[in-house]
Amino acid sequence: MSKHSTPGHSRPAPTKTQKFTIAGVATLGAAALAFSLVPGSADAGTQTQSLEAAPVAFKQNVDAQQAVHAGVIKQQTSADKQAKAAKDTADAKAKAAADAAAKKRADEEAAAKKKAEDERKAKEAASRAAARKPVYANNLDGWIRQSLDIMKSKGIPGSYEGLHRNIIRESAGDPNAKNGWDINAINGTPSVGLLQVIQPTFDAYHVEGTSTNIYDPVANITAAANYAADRYGSMDNVNGAY
Template identity: 55%
Template sequence: MFSSRTPGLSRLNKTQKASMAGVAAAGVVAVTFSLVPGTAVAAESQAPVQSPVTSTVSTSATDNGKAPAVSAIIAKQFNSPDTAAKVQSVVQKTASEKTKAEDKAVAKAKADAKKRAEEAANRSTVRKPVYKNNLDGWIKESLAIMKKHKIPGSYEGLHRNIIRESSGNPKAINLWDINARNGIPSKGLLQVIPPTFKAYHVKGTPFDIYDPVANIVAAANYAADRYGSMDNVNSAY
């Protein structure tokens, strides 16, 4: 039968074994010293280099969004609390300025909206016209009230009868005709007797027979009821 052992190597004496062990040990040490530096350099070259300014800084990380984490992150990057404090101050100042700008914009928008609403309200408000305190003004104001209450009559019809009855004197009073003899004299611009004024007084005007507008409107109301309009009156009525 043939042996599987290599000739001359089938048996090793003690001296040969010791020599081989020494060579192996020396080789391991050599390999170790040759690999470690290279590995260290490779690992170091592959390690990520962190930038001094980190993108992970956030003003909303902790502490209700006031960025207290900024100083901790920057201090860790630079190993400098002073630098962290400066960066944190800049971040907080920027956030504060942004908040103020937003608040200012909101306040301006509200003010503009309020102003537009007030302007719209003013445009839609019907302003009460101002009438002159004279015969022309009294007639014009009376016509406006008559229109509201659907009492017929024109400027010409009112003016013509006023001039004939009182010459435009709102305090005029007749003390000689039949009405006066009966104790109810005619009074005012259109010479209305008190019972007629009371019966045809128009709500919203003064209950004063000598008030020029109240007198005109009451007389026009009476004339409309009896004659169709003051325009149809051309003499004592």
């Protein structure tokens, strides 16, 4: 029976010699691989130490990286805290300044309001006082009554009757009356006005708030009443030259 080969390229079967050669190469390769994997006694200690030191070095490297990372985090945290503290301080100062400015404005507004209120009250009081202030007639009756009000406010005694009686006797009610013949006139200080007062006496007993003109009716009466109160207790006690 004839043999037929498989279509395509024909590959002859290896000979016995070729099989031996392939087996030898494989054996040698395995031996070389085994030799390379099993180190000799001279290098075994070094390689063992290297293998043992590798995890330690790796851990040290990791620890160093972690330490660096922790340091960076710590520095960042410290910087953040400092920035926050600085911001809080600035905010506190700004708030304090704003509060101070607001308080100053409030105080100024309150002071202005109080001033306006005080001025309003003062005007109202002045208006009420003006409304209550008596109007005196520009005659003997009015002069006496005005003098009596001033005397009352100053604590100077005297009555309408006492003033009127002495005025009529001394000057007949003439505010410009002047004595040019008595001893006072001879001495250069004539008696003048409603109650015939000499200038030194008028100056010594002048009542504050009245005119400094000796001929002014109210000023003349009030100064004379003040003098009579000092010398006689009251103008009411004077019934003649005084």
